Amino acid sequence: MSRLYVARNPRVAARSLDGEMMIMSGRDSTLFTLNKTATILWQAADGATPLDEIVSTKICGEFQVEPAEALQDAETLARELADHGILQISEQPISLTTTGESR
């Protein structure tokens, strides 16, 4: 089974405030507030770390869930975020050149 890579879309604006990650799409100005899991995924989405590694190192420990179940949930979440244009997903590593994120 191929591995999945995720990367923050550099065309969105993002800020973390009081533990909440807020993201605004540069495409249509839609504002998203990420929950804790999605925030971890967003912050770890560097395009180089495979999703399963993000899940095992960042999510399983935090939420004490089974790796297989956590990976399935993370894949669903990553695809949802990609549908909104705020994450990029690929079966190859993704070059993360610029980002609108700050703080």
Place this chain on the structure above:
Amino acid sequence: MLPPTVEAERLNVVIDIGGMPVRLNTTDASFLEMLQERYSGYVGSSSGNSAVEFDVELVSRGTRSFDADLQVTRLQDSWVIERGDFYAQWEPSTRRGRIRQVASPYSSDALLRIVHTLVLAEMGGFLLHSASAIRNGKAFLFAGVSEAGKTTISRLAPPDVTLLTDEISYVRKQGERYIAFGTPFTGELAKLGENVSAPVETLYLLAKGPENRIEPVSSGQASRSLLANLLFFAEDEELVQRIFHSAFEFVSRVPVKRLTFVPDARVWELIG
């Protein structure tokens, strides 16, 4: 011998909102008069400098749908602002542009709002869906969606309060501070705000309720509410990022609180 050329007289009006004078050049005296009346209190000296200047050409409605959706897009070095009743092109580097529009105050109003949002976005400021008023030399903003109480709280203001707007607030960043200016953009009150300004003291998020009270809100909630109430029209990633970060900057410098109120004048005992 050629007949003498008749050249229409060039007229202009300077509409000074938020200390950002916009000059509109026209050859139509009745259109000029309409603008002078509509923006009474905001008409600046026609010999003074302007931050932005437009040549206005008046057109009939033509074949385009009057209700066509608004589009604000960047085209190379220019902004193109287009709706059924107007088309404008504006070059920020020269601060000059041209407008083709129907002779309606609503078209002029919409264009002015959009141009101001574009200019303000570059400077860390914004237009906000909120009432605003000055009391004791300090400006207070009252943000909320339709029916949240913007017009109500404006109507309840006591005599020592100077109303800046009951609908759209004009906020500029000056150094470390934010300054609220009066605007001619009115809501249900249909009364132009006073053309004065003051430093912003507090942004209140309005809600109607059974009693008057002020409560703190988290920075996240404050930012979300501010972003939800910003007027922003451009489909442009760079500008979206800029206004997004401007909202967070504002929240980091200006207290944001929730103001729940019953619709009577006692709410103003809590403000100022």
